Amino acid sequence: MKRFIKHAASLTLFALAMQALPASAARLGVTMATFDNNFLTILRNNMQKAASGKPGVSLQLEDAQNDVGRQISQVQNFIAQKVDAIIVSSVDTSTTPKLTRLAQAAGIPLVYVNRMPSDKTLPAKVAFVGSDDAVSGTIQMKEVCRLLNGKGNVAIVMGDLATQEARLRTRFEEEVVSKAPCNGIKVVEKQSAKWSRTEGRDLVMNWLTAGLKFDAIIANNDEMALGAIQALKSANKLGNTVVAGIDATQDALGAMKAGEMKVTVFQDAAAQGKGAVEAALKLAAGEKVPAMIWVPYELVTPANYKGYLSRN
Template identity: 60%
Template sequence: MKSLLAGLLLSTTLLTSANAANIGVAMSNFDDNFLTILRLAMQKTVEGKSDVELQFEDAQTDIGKQLDQVNNFVAQGVDAIIVNPVDASATQPITAAATAAGIPLIYVNRQPVEKLPESGVSFVGSNEYEAGTLQMTEVCRLLGGKGKVNIIMGDLAYEAARVRTQAAEDVLKKPECAGITVAEKQAGKWTRISGTDLVTNWLSAGLDVNAIIANNDEMALGAVQALKGVNKELGAGEGKIVVGGIDATQDAMKAMKAGDLSVSVFQDAAGQGKGAVETALKMIAKEPVEQNVWIPFELVTPANLSSYENRN
């Protein structure tokens, strides 16, 4: 009898596992703070769901490694694939591999440059143009529509860097912001140290601006570090420098609370992670989904900081 019960239990376990929805997740970099929040949100979304299994892989910013991981998912016959691309301009082989196998594909956070197929592939993320617009509009308000600004762009291999920068520059074409000029812009690598290095170089060359904006918070925090290192006053007002970022990470919120960061834009990493998994499950179930699932950006300033201190 005990043997029979054990056998039935094992059979049930195997059946449950066999019927589980297997989703392969290829992340560009586990070490990125924002993407860590996104990844943890995916895991939280399936907590308690015995019928859903997530398999995570870390590409470590290697395009070739990520493609190999996706091909392995295809070979395993997973039910869906979620990809946070290493390079948004190099996703064509990934799309081709998944669609050829008839496996639902969901890109998350970084929108591919390629035109995606009308079915079988979706993108879950936020409109990068909105982020740059919100950021620079607030900086314009703080500067009273006049002054000089330097821009720290992200890695230009990513659409987010290009689009956020273009949006910020478009804001300065508006009549109320036309008195602000871009003194200099250079690309960083999304990291705090790259922001510090760039601003340190600008300071050595005689930095004379009213604001520095960065395409993400990590680079903005690097700028803060460099400016504070030479006792520059931060914030809005005569003789001060406004620093702005994007993502509203918890480190950024601490800097804002300390008066060092004036502007950020909340990018809902948890919302994107949850949305990617939910979209994958809908596609597995053959339910209709939008090709683009937008998670809105939200402006964060000292005035509404308390609402964002524990969001991600």
């Protein structure tokens, strides 16, 4: 009888403890490709902001430092810790099928954010929150085409080719100039600068030193575009060159205000960050979410950039 009373008391205490926890309590493991990236920093900050507004929700943030093996280990650690859901900004999108299999085997919901996974299909309890990179490359190059009146030479500074976004943006930039009215534009060079401002600067400096002639630099992101601007300014070539980026970061908008960047494309880090956290929480609660959750891209030019100064 005493044992029964003790057991009942323990159950009562457990029930009271559970009632004291917020209904939405959850722990989310987040592995970012890198902390050392302007846009991904904005994305990370917005995920933290979204989680902080939800009582009982905590994020465990890890920096993969652009190391595939490190990111896989981080996901395995999250699984061992039995987090409620995992959010991944992937280092290399070709590895996402393996990450998906790991999470599926453990029965833990998984949300990819910003960098689209290479999985042919996403199974139940796995989702992607991000923007369609085909669209960003298309609207970026169409605006450059307009500024060049449909003719001229352009050079493309690509992101890390291990990521789907670099490949898609470049592919659709090239597709725009393959058709009228933009087929008077020729891509004279394209190389990767791995999303880095420093590498973008060095690459464009090398092109200039080699005597490459171009009317525009098309960069897969703003960081590389800003590096291109540094190189062009040092060579006194900026005034005759259209520079285009993608992301509409604060630094890029500052360059646009100064007349140095002519085109960028707004990628809504706040919406992606909030969407990833909300999708992860819904999946952790057993709810269904769409496999692909799209956040639209928007063209940004000197005519409308002021409207984006407070967006990210």
